[in-house]
Structure formats: structure tokens, C-alpha cells
Amino acid sequence: MGDHAPPGCRLTAPAETFPARATDPDLVEEGRRLFAREARFIAGAAETAALPAERLPEIAFAGRSNVGKSSLVNALTGRRMLARTSNTPGRTRQINFFDLGGRLMLVDLPGYGYAEASKADVKRWTGLVRRYLRTRAALRRVCLLVDARHGIKEADGPLMRMLDEAGVSYQIVLTKIDKVNAGELARNAERIVTELATHTAAYPEIHLTSAVDRFGIASLRATLGSFALVVPAVSTVAAPS
Ligand code: GDP
Numbered sequence: 001m002g003d004h005a006p007p008g009c010r011l012t013a014p015a016e017t018f019p020a021r022a023t024d025p026d027l028v029e030e031g032r033r034l035f036a037r038e039a040r041f042i043a044g045a046a047e048t049a050a051l052p053a054e055r056l057p058e059i060a061f062a063g064r065s066n067v068g069k070s071s072l073v074n075a076l077t078g079r080r081m082l083a084r085t086s087n088t089p090g091r092t093r094q095i096n097f098f099d100l101g102g103r104l105m106l107v108d109l110p111g112y113g114y115a116e117a118s119k120a121d122v123k124r125w126t127g128l129v130r131r132y133l134r135t136r137a138a139l140r141r142v143c144l145l146v147d148a149r150h151g152i153k154e155a156d157g158p159l160m161r162m163l164d165e166a167g168v169s170y171q172i173v174l175t176k177i178d179k180v181n182a183g184e185l186a187r188n189a190e191r192i193v194t195e196l197a198t199h200t201a202a203y204p205e206i207h208l209t210s211a212v213d214r215f216g217i218a219s220l221r222a223t224l225g226s227f228a229l230v231v232p233a234v235s236t237v238a239a240p241s
Pocket of ligand 1: 064065066067068069070072093111175176210220236
């Protein structure tokens with residue numbers, strides 16, 4: 001399937017609604033190789049004191065619970081492990097860190113927007129995430145996941161404001177686009193683009209994905225791959241003795 005529009009889903013929105021995504025074949029191949037590397041659970045932090053040392057560029061994934069975060073991260077890494085790890089009881093309220101092949105840290109921020117969350121839960125979540133966003137020099141980009149059917153919801157507001165305040169660059173990644181038709185997609189995307197214009201740290205690109213038919217996965221890997229640690233090639237030329 002890859003990144004071609006799913007059958008019956010023609011994007012009819014104006015071109016500026018869907019700006020160019022990383023489609024350079026070399027970048028796509030680099031992204032594929034990067035995400036084929038082993039992803040290893042490093043740490044889960046329920047409080048700021050437990051955040052691991054910063055040793056790799058970090059990409060964080062955020063969104064309302066049930067937005068499809070675990071499915072997307074699993075589609076990116078080609079593994080089911082991340083969903084299992086992050087959804088293990090006790091870990092759902094933590095920030096979970098996964099080392100991708102020693103090149104990039106994938107950071108799973110706890111989902112928000114539970115109807116049944118207590119005030120104390122929300123306060124704890126907000127404190128932990130705000131501190132992470134404000135202090136993490138290694139954080140390169142936040143992917144804010146938004147369900148293509150629902151668009152940006154009120155529950156996304158606090159995080160978007162925190163990102164703006166912390167000056168952390170973020171981009172909207174639409175999930176579950178297999179569940180909407182082209183018209184709905186265009187309308188929702190248009191609304192999101194309008195809203196993004198009022199957010200100072202928002203990257204003006206909406207990335208479309210489906211974990212089911214894998215639409216947008218290769219190009220998202222390519223985009224995120226550009227943030228990975230570059231390891232210089234080891235020279236095969238012997239040094240003069
Ligand atoms: P999380 O709570 O954000 O980690 O969400 P999950 O990844 O657990 O997904 C929530 C629900 O949405 C599950 O029932 C998934 O099967 C479903 N889902 C996730 N991604 C997609 C997608 O791209 N397309 C469709 N149709 N369903 C999806």
C-alpha cells in the first residue's frame with residue numbers, strides 16, 4: 001500500500017492543505033532502515049526525577065487516549081512490543097522511552113482526555129508533561145496525533161498551549177484516515193490548518209496516516225529519520241603508519 005492514496009480516497013483539498021511530504025526515495029530508504037533497527041524499552045518515568053539521561057535526539061508522540069498512538073508507533077517500528085509496553089498497567093500514566101537502534105529516542109507521552117480521569121490525575125499528567133517539554137533539550141519534535149474523523153478537540157488544547165509556551169516544534173499527524181472519505185478529510189484538514197495558524201510552535205504540515213493500510217507510514221519514517229543521530233561512516237582507509 002505505502003503512501004499512495006487509498007482506493008476511493010482522492011484528496012480533493014487545495015494543494016496547500018497537504019504540503020509536500022518527504023517523498024525523496026533516498027530519505028524514504030533511510031527512514032526504512034532506521035525504523036528497521038531494534039526498538040528497546042529504556043525507561044518509564046512517572047515523575048520528572050525518573051526521566052532518563054538525554055543521550056539521543058527525541059521524538060515524542062502525544063494524543064488523546066484511543067487516538068491510535070500505539071498502533072501508529074507499532075506501524076512505524078513494525079513491532080507490537082511498544083503497544084504492549086506502554087499499555088501495561090502502571091505504564092499508561094508514564095512517559096515511556098524507546099531507544100531506536102541507538103539513533104533516535106521514541107518517547108510515548110501518556111494519553112489524555114479520559115472522561116473518568118480525576119483532577120489529581122490531570123494535575124499529575126500536566127505537571128509531568130510540562131516539565132518534560134520545558135526542560136528536554138534533546139526533544140526535536142512532537143507528533144500530535146489527531147483522529148481524522150474528529151479533528152482537534154478541546155482536550156488537545158492544554159497540550160497545544162504547553163507546546164507553544166515551551167517553544168517545542170510540533171506537527172499534527174492525522175490517524176485512522178482509512179475511516180474517512182475524501183470530503184470529510186478535506187473539511188477536517190482545512191479546519192485544522194486554520195487552527196494551526198493560531199499556534200506559534202505548530203509546524204504547518206499535516207501528516208496523514210493509517211495504521212491499518214499503512215498509508216503515510218513510509219513518509220513519516222523519512223520525516224522523523226531526518227532528526228536521528230548521524231553516525232559518521234567508519235573510514236576503511238588505513239591510517240598511515
Ligand atoms: P491509543 O490509546 O492512542 O494507543 O490507541 P490504539 O493504538 O490502542 O488504538 C485505539 C483503537 O483504534 C484500536 O481499536 C485500534 O485498532 C484502532 N485504530 C488505531 N489505528 C487505526 C487506524 O489507522 N485505522 C483504523 N481503522 N483503526 C485504528
